[in-house]
Amino acid sequence: LRLPRRLRLVEARFVWTEPHSRRLRVRVTVAGEAEAHHNVSVQESVEVEYVVKMMQCEICNRAYTSRTWTAQVQVRQRAVSKRGLARVEQVVIDTGATFEDIERFADGFDFNFMERKDAVTFVNALSARLPVKVEKSKKLVSADNHSNVFNHKYTFVVNVVPLVRDDVVFLPRHAPSPSRGLMLVHRMAANVHLLDVSTLEEVEVAPKRFFAAPLRPLLRGGDLVRFLVLDVECVGPAGAGGGGAERGRLAEAEVVREDGVGAVEPSRVLTHLGHLLQ
Numbered sequence: 001l002r003l004p005r006r007l008r009l010v011e012a013r014f015v016w017t018e019p020h021s022r023r024l025r026v027r028v029t030v031a032g033e034a035e036a037h038h039n040v041s042v043q044e045s046v047e048v049e050y051v052v053k054m055m056q057c058e059i060c061n062r063a064y065t066s067r068t069w070t071a072q073v074q075v076r077q078r079a080v081s082k083r084g085l086a087r088v089e090q091v092v093i094d095t096g097a098t099f100e101d102i103e104r105f106a107d108g109f110d111f112n113f114m115e116r117k118d119a120v121t122f123v124n125a126l127s128a129r130l131p132v133k134v135e136k137s138k139k140l141v142s143a144d145n146h147s148n149v150f151n152h153k154y155t156f157v158v159n160v161v162p163l164v165r166d167d168v169v170f171l172p173r174h175a176p177s178p179s180r181g182l183m184l185v186h187r188m189a190a191n192v193h194l195l196d197v198s199t200l201e202e203v204e205v206a207p208k209r210f211f212a213a214p215l216r217p218l219l220r221g222g223d224l225v226r227f228l229v230l231d232v233e234c235v236g237p238a239g240a241g242g243g244g245a246e247r248g249r250l251a252e253a254e255v256v257r258e259d260g261v262g263a264v265e266p267s268r269v270l271t272h273l274g275h276l277l278q
Contacts, residue, residue, distance in 0.1 A: 069112035071119035079162035166221030249274035
């Protein structure tokens with residue numbers, strides 16, 4: 001309650017009201033000098049009634065309506081192995097993305113954001129760390145033609161390349177690269193990095209090129225079988241064939257299946273893991 005500057009508050013006290021009436025009454029006594037007569041003080045008491053109205057804050061109001069988010073990022077990886085989705089969780093941790101809530105599905109996540117700019121920042125972070133294809137759409141929710149205000153819902157569908165590290169793919173002859181044939185998925189970043197284990201040549205496949213002509217995994221990392229290494233002989237320096245040292249070292253190895261020791265003859269194979277095998 002604001003009083004004019006010429007009045008001063010003398011007393012204020014509550015007046016009893018019915019507890020369920022949602023009314024608050026306050027008896028206020030004010031005093032001030034009469035305008036027509038100087039040095040004459042006038043005092044009067046009045047009752048002020050307040051009405052209690054139920055309402056929610058803006059955030060709660062959004063949470064309890066059907067339009068609870070402004071932008072949604074749908075991340076999907078349609079692959080047998082979900083190791084790529086673990087990278088998504090790491091991106092969330094590293095970037096500190098602030099989303100309203102998250103829904104988990106068998107092949108991905110839905111991230112709901114209150115602000116479109118936060119969703120765009122998150123999509124850019126995913127695109128910088130994972131090979132993805134992004135599709136965008138928006139839907140008009142409400143419009144006020146008089147004030148020219150329009151509310152939209154934005155949806156970003158982020159499809160992660162359905163490959164994981166250690167998958168084996170076949171690069172066809174018509175592929176625009178010097179290496180073709182069986183390739184190992186060596187690294188997953190903004191592009192898919194394929195490694196020719198016989199030459200240590202690396203081929204980068206951009207997500208746009210991948211989704212235009214998808215590469216199906218012939219063998220998956222989960223299908224690996226344990227072998228015992230009996231002998232190793234390096235046949236080239238680290239990174240031979242134009243590759244870097246991180247791509248390995250060519251070596252010939254004599255190996256035998258762990259469950260076939262003594263029952264099957266050892267095999268002689270060419271491997272890119274010469275820098276790791278002892």
